[in-house]
Amino acid sequence: MDEIDKTILRILQKDAKITAKEIATQLNLTISPVYERIRRLEKEGYIKRYAAILDKELIGRSVTGLCQVSMQYHNAAFIDNFEKQIQDLEEVQECYHMAGQVDFILKINVKSLEDYHEFVRYKLSKIENIGVLNTTFVLKEIKHTSEFYI
Amino acid sequence: MDEIDKTILRILQKDAKITAKEIATQLNLTISPVYERIRRLEKEGYIKRYAAILDKELIGRSVTGLCQVSMQYHNAAFIDNFEKQIQDLEEVQECYHMAGQVDFILKINVKSLEDYHEFVRYKLSKIENIGVLNTTFVLKEIKHTSEFYI
DNA sequence: GATGAAATTAAACCAGG
């Protein structure tokens, strides 16, 4: 993982559809080493996948809620069960087990407040052992990037 | 935006490197309409961009903190200034203006707790008009996806 | 590790229904 690798990763984070030729030009290299480095970065897991990033307003997922969840009982079985169930909820964009007073924080994306209500009523609160639920809504997204600085 | 478009978006969210030919096979279509639909979905903004998703452990950004920020004064000029400054902080992965007691919630990714300390000390707290800062750290990432269900 | 060329495959374009 030298500077050339890092530059390649920086470029691919911004635009995964760029050609090896263009990257090679930026790095004053030929296509082959760029190609081989990308393959290696994929193989070694630095690049997990390539994704199309969609516009959540246009696809109708513009309501974002951050939901703090605390468990009633904190034994491993309940925690594991919660984590497994969360994986299958398509409204859950992110979920973190937290240090501090609150056990989990979830980022939820839905079409409307009505859909949020339905999500909590029929999906989230059906999970066993949930103690406290506390949601705050996003008024405005200031920044959201998939790029890491490297 | 018909069912074919939605299926294409679902596929591209999971794997942006898939060929038009493979998508065409899955949809029982030829390459041309798939190609044209993707181009249209890009042009109309449904697809914002294509990104390489990196492994944050491997690139050394494995510490995630959620930071609640409240402003001292709530006039527009201060808020705008805060939002502009946040854009340039490379440690900030996400930032939301929230409804409720707290003004902003930031998701921060850094290499270590020491780096987090430096981030707060030398970058975040240098921004004018910050009142309260309150960080909780992620113990475990349960779910994190860029895919929306459509 | 890199170059440069050759082979393979995909993207991009277009005439026609």
Place this chain on the structure above:
DNA sequence: CCTGGTTTAATTTCATC
């Protein structure tokens, strides 16, 4: 809107340094 063929360009492989 789709089919199918053509052109153009990128990916992938490989011999060589």
